[in-house]
Amino acid sequence: EAQVTQNPRYLITVTGKKLTVTCSQNMNHEYMSWYRQDPGLGLRQIYYSMNVEVTDKGDVPEGYKVSRKEKRNFPLILESPSPNQTSLYFCASSKTGVLMASSYNSPLHFGNGTRLTVT
Amino acid sequence: AQKITQTQPGMFVQEKEAVTLDCTYDTSDPSYGLFWYKQPSSGEMIFLIYQGSYDQQNATEGRYSLNFQKARKSANLVISASQLGDSAMYFCAMREGRYFGNEKLTFGTGTRLTIIP
DSSP states (O other): OOEEEEOOEEEOTTTTTTEEEEESSSOSSEEEEEEEEEETTEEEEEEEEEEEEEEEEEOOTTTTOOOSSSSSSSOOOESOOOOOGGGEEEEEEEOOOOSSHHHHOOOOOOOOOOOEEEE | SSEEEEEOOOEEEESOEEEOOOOEEEESSSOOOEEEEEEEETOOOOEEEEETTOOOOHHHHHHHEEEETTTTTTEEEEEEEGGGGOOEEEEEEEEEGGGTSSSSHHHHHHHHEEEEE
């Protein structure tokens, strides 16, 4: 089954304790991205990756790190979590189009989300 | 300015009635795509329907259709014959051409739809 798998689904941690949320996709997608969802704000992009070893910041990258050593995996790292990073996190992937027109209709495929609480 | 505006925070609709969820967008980019996602209480994000800026016809997918009015910059989602399982949060999102290279979606704040038996 084609899917994006995130782990863990739920995570409660304390301020300053490093954590990693894993993300893996089995669709051979070049593009992967992380979003956070907060009430009243919708989903906002944290980081994205166009391909292996290529990553870049999204709209809210502060306090996060990512790496893309393999095509299928795109972990999100919080080196020193703080309470304002309490949120619902989504990993997503999609095909990327060689031509602009073909890239537009590729939906983002989302993982099931990771609910993080930092106390 | 908000890129994607969803003005209905919540809606209650009787089962079997049609539902229209509003979405307006703001972009100066001639090339863009509009997406709708459904988020049930279990939390996952489910892709429903897509409309491209150059598409001449409104998109349809089963009970979902997109009422695309380009001049008014609106992309409303229409759900025909609503079912109890349609109760969820619905998000409108846009992908703009100037972000080519980053398949980024800009999301609205969502509409929570509740279907009443």
